[in-house]
Amino acid sequence: MTNKRIYLNAFDMNCVGHQSPGLWTHPDDESHKYKDSEYWTELAKLLEKGQFDAIFLADVLGTYDVYKGSRDAAVRQGAQSPVNDPLLVVPLMSAVTKHLGFGVTASVSHEHPYTFARRMSTLDHLTKGRVGWNIVTSYLKSAAVNIGLEDQVNHDERYDIAAEYLEVCYKLWEGSWEDDAVVKDKVKRVYADPSKVHDINHEGKYFKVPGAHLTEPSLQRTPVLYQAGASPKGSAFAGKNAESIFIAAPTIKAAKHSVQRLREQVERAGRSKEEVKILTMFTPIVGKTEEEAYEKYNDYKNHISHEGALALFGGWTGIDLSGYDPQQHLEYIENDSIRSTLENFTKIDSEKKWTVDDIKEFIGIGGMGAFTVGSSEQVADTMEEWVNEAGVDGFNIAYAITPGTFKDFIELVVPILQERGLLRTEYDGTSLRDNLFGKGNQLPEHHPAKQYAKINAIITN
Numbered sequence: 001m002t003n004k005r006i007y008l009n010a011f012d013m014n015c016v017g018h019q020s021p022g023l024w025t026h027p028d029d030e031s032h033k034y035k036d037s038e039y040w041t042e043l044a045k046l047l048e049k050g051q052f053d054a055i056f057l058a059d060v061l062g063t064y065d066v067y068k069g070s071r072d073a074a075v076r077q078g079a080q081s082p083v084n085d086p087l088l089v090v091p092l093m094s095a096v097t098k099h100l101g102f103g104v105t106a107s108v109s110h111e112h113p114y115t116f117a118r119r120m121s122t123l124d125h126l127t128k129g130r131v132g133w134n135i136v137t138s139y140l141k142s143a144a145v146n147i148g149l150e151d152q153v154n155h156d157e158r159y160d161i162a163a164e165y166l167e168v169c170y171k172l173w174e175g176s177w178e179d180d181a182v183v184k185d186k187v188k189r190v191y192a193d194p195s196k197v198h199d200i201n202h203e204g205k206y207f208k209v210p211g212a213h214l215t216e217p218s219l220q221r222t223p224v225l226y227q228a229g230a231s232p233k234g235s236a237f238a239g240k241n242a243e244s245i246f247i248a249a250p251t252i253k254a255a256k257h258s259v260q261r262l263r264e265q266v267e268r269a270g271r272s273k274e275e276v277k278i279l280t281m282f283t284p285i286v287g288k289t290e291e292e293a294y295e296k297y298n299d300y301k302n303h304i305s306h307e308g309a310l311a312l313f314g315g316w317t318g319i320d321l322s323g324y325d326p327q328q329h330l331e332y333i334e335n336d337s338i339r340s341t342l343e344n345f346t347k348i349d350s351e352k353k354w355t356v357d358d359i360k361e362f363i364g365i366g367g368m369g370a371f372t373v374g375s376s377e378q379v380a381d382t383m384e385e386w387v388n389e390a391g392v393d394g395f396n397i398a399y400a401i402t403p404g405t406f407k408d409f410i411e412l413v414v415p416i417l418q419e420r421g422l423l424r425t426e427y428d429g430t431s432l433r434d435n436l437f438g439k440g441n442q443l444p445e446h447h448p449a450k451q452y453a454k455i456n457a458i459i460t461n
Contacts, residue, residue, distance in 0.1 A: 006387060006422045007244075007277055007394025007436070009056040009103065010047050010406060015083040018058065019283065019367030019398040021312055022305025024078050029401035034084065037092050043403055044093035047100055050410035051424055053436060054101030054132065055093065056226070056246070056396050057086035061110050062143030066314030067307075068322045071142070074315070077308030087119060094127040101432035103132040103226050103244075108165040109158060110138060110147050114209050117172040120223050121215035129219030129431030129441055134226040134246070137162050137234075140315055159233045164204045166241060171200035173222045174443075175452035176213035192216065200452075219441050222449050224432050230258050239265025239276075240448060244436070246396055248281040248368040255280050255370075255390035263391075271446070277393040277436065280386065281369025285400055286379045286408045297365075297373045300400050304364030310356075313363055326357045365400055376412035380420065383413075 016031045017024035024031050033039040047055055063081050064074035074081045090102045104123070106116060123131040137158035138144070144152045153161070181196035202209040227242035229235055238245050245262055249255035263273040285300065287293030310321050319330075354362075365371050372382045386392055399405035417423035429435030433442070443449050 004387070004393075004422075005424065006383065006417060007279060008050075008052045008423070009054045009279060009394070009396045010043070010052050011056050011058065011281060011396040011398040012043070012402070013058040013080060013083065014086045014089060015080050016078040017308070018080065018402075019281070019369070020300075020304070020365050020400050021077055021079045021308025021367075022364065023300060023303045023401055025305075026300065026303045026401050028404050031399075031402050037089075040089045040092050041096045043406070044097050044100055046403060046406060046410065048097045050406070050414050051418075051427070052100060052397075053394075054103045054130075054432060056103040056134065057089070057105055058134075059083070059086045059105040059107075059136075060140055060143065060315075061107060061138060062140035062146060062315075064140070064311045064315035065142050066318060066320050067311040068320065073307045073311040077305040077311065079305070079308040079311045080315075087123065090123055090131065091126050094130060099130075099427035099429075099435065101130045101132060101224070101435065102127060103134050103224070105134040105136055107136050107138040107143075108162045109153065110143060113165045113168040113207060114172070114211075117169045118214045120169075121173065121213070121218050124218035124220050124223055125215070129433070131220070132224030132226050132244075132432055134228065135162060135166065135241070136228065155231065156233045159229070159237050161206050162237060164206050167204070168200070168202050168207050168209050170222065170449040171202055171452045172209075172213040173217075174449050176200055177217050179217065182216050220431050220433055221442050224436065230262070235262050235265045236268070238262060239267075239271070240269040242276055243433070243443075244277045244279060246279050246281070247392075249390070250362060250368065250370055252370075252386060252390045255386065255392060259391040275437075275444075278391070279394045279396050280390065280392045281367070281398055282383070282386070282395040283366030283369060283371035283398045283400055284379045284383075284405065284409050284413060285365075285371060285373045286376055286412050288375065288412065290373075290375045290378060293373050293375060293378075296400075300365055304361070306360040306364065309360040309363035312367065313359060316368060321356050321359070324356045327355050329353045329355055330359065366398055369396070369398060371400075376416050379409075379413050380416040380422075383417070384420075384422070 012018055014034055023029055060080060063071040064079055065071040067073050086104050120133055141152040176198050178196040182192045183190055197212050199210055199212050225241055225243045227238040228246040229238050230247055247258045249258055259278050262278060266273045266276050285293055285297045287296055314320050372379055418425055427435055431441040434440055
């Protein structure tokens, strides 16, 4: 059995019915309150009580319009549509908590790095160093065309853009303002020393940013770096840059394959394979007894939207299943959507052949990730099994209904994990990064971002 700490994120989205299409119709689900500040503040307090490391906020900038060539199914079923901005709810949650972290999804494809870097620094200031960035390249064509592109940028080039985007952000966050640039000298009437604020003079293939960062250094400088790319190009990018990697695997075997590949990429980048924490999506349906848990599960199944599930699958994979026979086995087709999702359902686990019916039923609860049903002990056992067999470090806990899934998990499973020594009983860091790794607020010196801080140190000296 494992004896290492399990990391926990809550997985949510600023929309109705995040990963379980149709379950917003359940009488106990409150995801339709996503527009209300109280939904987010109450959820944040609940998660901090449950010793969650962070709430991980997903996002998309387009609608799911692959299924039947239309967004109608997604809109009708509330399948991640409508969706609001994830960053704007973070200050609400940080105001009512002291330790909970906030991992926010933002795309490198649809916003300029100069303005984005300021937004993240602002959030890091407001949260006192509790913000992280889930770096995504965006997989929906509908997002690309709505910002003026003719088509979706091809998969591998999106990661080339991401690499340069990150370079710009690193220069702004790490290299533009020196640690002692802000002096706040009221007598001399000097807030910051101009000689210690530097232009970054970036001129690359995709971006030209000559000037200095607009924001003074925050506690973390660079937010905690999350990433979810599992394709060869994506995993290489994650191996070089990410501090925590999110995967969504339907089976332990698929998760193990992804974990091994990602840790190899971390080592190829010259880093210790254990310094990156890998979390898998996981939806627990838990009761005080196994019978109670299955009563909940069977109740939830009555609310699944198969149309919503197929709309989500179409967006994730670029494949429209509306013309497939329900018993047809899915085959791998390479395109510019999320390649790892399609691999998980077609290539990795040879023991499982997924039909269209299988997919729409599976996605109905927990989306593209795994779910489990059982008593508190059984759910804790299953989580340990994933850690031991797949090698994951923790879980992005998704909900079937909200906040009910999180309440059940915190009441019934968290105490079991704490009794087993697998989950901490109190926070012990000053920032999200320090809470996760216990080595201070900022990136380690060997991280590639730190080279830009060193460049200015050399110039200054």
